[in-house]
Amino acid sequence: MEIYKGKSVFGGIAIGKIRVYRKGKQQVKRQRVTDTDAEMARYRAAKEEAVRQLQGLYEKALKEVGEANAAIFEVHQMMLDDDDYNASVEHIVCSQEVNAEYAVAATGDNFAQMFASMDDDYMKERAADVHDISERLLTILNGADSAAADAGEPAIIAADDLAPSETVQLDKDQVLSFVTVHGSLNSHTAILARTMAIPALIGTPLPLDETVDGRLGIVDGSAGVIYVDPDEATLAAMREKQQAEKQKKELLQTLKGKENITLDGQKVMLYANIGNIKDLATVLQNDAGGIGLFRSEFIYLESDHYPTEEEQFRIYKQVAETMGNKRVIIRTLDIGADKKCDYFGMEPEENPALGYRAIRICLTRPEVFKTQLRALFRASAFGKIAIMYPMITGIQEVRQIKQIAEEVRKELTEQGIAIGDPEQGIMIETPAAVMVSDMLAKEVDFFSIGTNDLTQYTLAIDRQNTKLDAFYDAHHPAILRMISMVVENAHKAGIWAGICGELGADQTLTREFLAMGVDELSVSPGSILPIRKIVLETDVGAYKAGK
Numbered sequence: 001m002e003i004y005k006g007k008s009v010f011g012g013i014a015i016g017k018i019r020v021y022r023k024g025k026q027q028v029k030r031q032r033v034t035d036t037d038a039e040m041a042r043y044r045a046a047k048e049e050a051v052r053q054l055q056g057l058y059e060k061a062l063k064e065v066g067e068a069n070a071a072i073f074e075v076h077q078m079m080l081d082d083d084d085y086n087a088s089v090e091h092i093v094c095s096q097e098v099n100a101e102y103a104v105a106a107t108g109d110n111f112a113q114m115f116a117s118m119d120d121d122y123m124k125e126r127a128a129d130v131h132d133i134s135e136r137l138l139t140i141l142n143g144a145d146s147a148a149a150d151a152g153e154p155a156i157i158a159a160d161d162l163a164p165s166e167t168v169q170l171d172k173d174q175v176l177s178f179v180t181v182h183g184s185l186n187s188h189t190a191i192l193a194r195t196m197a198i199p200a201l202i203g204t205p206l207p208l209d210e211t212v213d214g215r216l217g218i219v220d221g222s223a224g225v226i227y228v229d230p231d232e233a234t235l236a237a238m239r240e241k242q243q244a245e246k247q248k249k250e251l252l253q254t255l256k257g258k259e260n261i262t263l264d265g266q267k268v269m270l271y272a273n274i275g276n277i278k279d280l281a282t283v284l285q286n287d288a289g290g291i292g293l294f295r296s297e298f299i300y301l302e303s304d305h306y307p308t309e310e311e312q313f314r315i316y317k318q319v320a321e322t323m324g325n326k327r328v329i330i331r332t333l334d335i336g337a338d339k340k341c342d343y344f345g346m347e348p349e350e351n352p353a354l355g356y357r358a359i360r361i362c363l364t365r366p367e368v369f370k371t372q373l374r375a376l377f378r379a380s381a382f383g384k385i386a387i388m389y390p391m392i393t394g395i396q397e398v399r400q401i402k403q404i405a406e407e408v409r410k411e412l413t414e415q416g417i418a419i420g421d422p423e424q425g426i427m428i429e430t431p432a433a434v435m436v437s438d439m440l441a442k443e444v445d446f447f448s449i450g451t452n453d454l455t456q457y458t459l460a461i462d463r464q465n466t467k468l469d470a471f472y473d474a475h476h477p478a479i480l481r482m483i484s485m486v487v488e489n490a491h492k493a494g495i496w497a498g499i500c501g502e503l504g505a506d507q508t509l510t511r512e513f514l515a516m517g518v519d520e521l522s523v524s525p526g527s528i529l530p531i532r533k534i535v536l537e538t539d540v541g542a543y544k545a546g547k
């Protein structure tokens, strides 16, 4: 048994085979197609081939391991014929005009999560089967041989590092855990691992060779440890720990449907952060009151071209409709820094985090910005969409944004296209925005504090630099004072203020945030119920008195 220690990104125990991630593999890219009929024909051909393969496996298993064990391959053949599954693939291909691989991966994810969240144990187990058939289809669609399909069991992914664009394209059902050699706690890869609520480690000195690849591994997320080839005693102890965590999670399920209200009657909104429509199932499972941050740039990162108005509209509409009357805050694209898109043709920069990113791109490339705004305004007719602008430093930017948004609203109205009346808010993630938050509050409908960047810019610490993790003190009094100041200024102007950076999920600060009067915490879906528990057990008045 080998033990490697890393830094914990998300807790939990994962037990499974380790798969060393090699760049370029296991990715499902979202590509636009013009001929959706041809794409559906590709899908149907892949399905026929999958049925044929499964029939072969059934016959082989029948001879070798008997009927009872072979039956699973029959079940998989039936699942491939499931009307709902096929209708979902068709709907995604045709309505979003995308490739079959993407539609299969998205459908597989959604169905597997739906099964996994059911009470019935038998139905729960079907999640693995949906995942299996989706993998088989993907392998066939990708033109790989069938042996590879059988290698597709969920695994612990070990990698040197993962760029956000790679992480978003990994098939979520294939990933039990992430363990990376590099990476920093505040990188977007770490954030995505938290969104997926899976155990994850970074900064783990793991050799990415045959001593690890294909071996049995155990990741203990909270202890920050991975065991390779664990001995029997460790395996037994970890299984027990995994069971205990499962029970703890089940207990939290009893908090579903409860209001987020403290013992002395203070309410707080608990929303979810997402990067993809695939995350919606977890948002619903965890009883989020809304979506506090939809990082729309992930739509751009998943794509090989500028997403069109129509493509974006369909995605935003789907989120809005799925969330019904709950607020969905969509942040306009925050490309730049670590989130790079080849087709934006951006030049290398000396200091990308301080560079050409987010709203700076939008304000200098209004055609890109307007396409997204048109999609957002149109989708706002189908639900409670709010638009949020990132990386604001001052009032001039906000006025410019509002002017462009107004032009878009006018254009759409003149064209007779239905639109809603979305709230418009900004992220407070630069020290400048904090210092002028009294002025900014008069211009917008809400504030959401991005503590990841705010900490980076306030403490002058590159959030991507793993060597600086020890210096990245998100509890620094400067940060806490800034949050308090922003909330106060928001309230003076009669608007609400929330936190959507990772600090919002820091359970050691929940009571402090309540004491500051923070109105909303937007966190990874898996953190909602644990925070609700703290809220329900807190007496804010008593906490303030005891400080």
Ligand code: PEP
Pocket (backbone or CB within 6 Å): 293, 295, 334, 429, 449, 450, 451, 452, 453, 454, 500, 501, 502
């Ligand atoms: C933040 O900076 O805190 C934030 C929420 O945005 P991102 O992490 O995507 O930069």
Ligand code: MG
Pocket (backbone or CB within 6 Å): 390, 429, 450, 452, 453
């Ligand atoms: Mg940010």
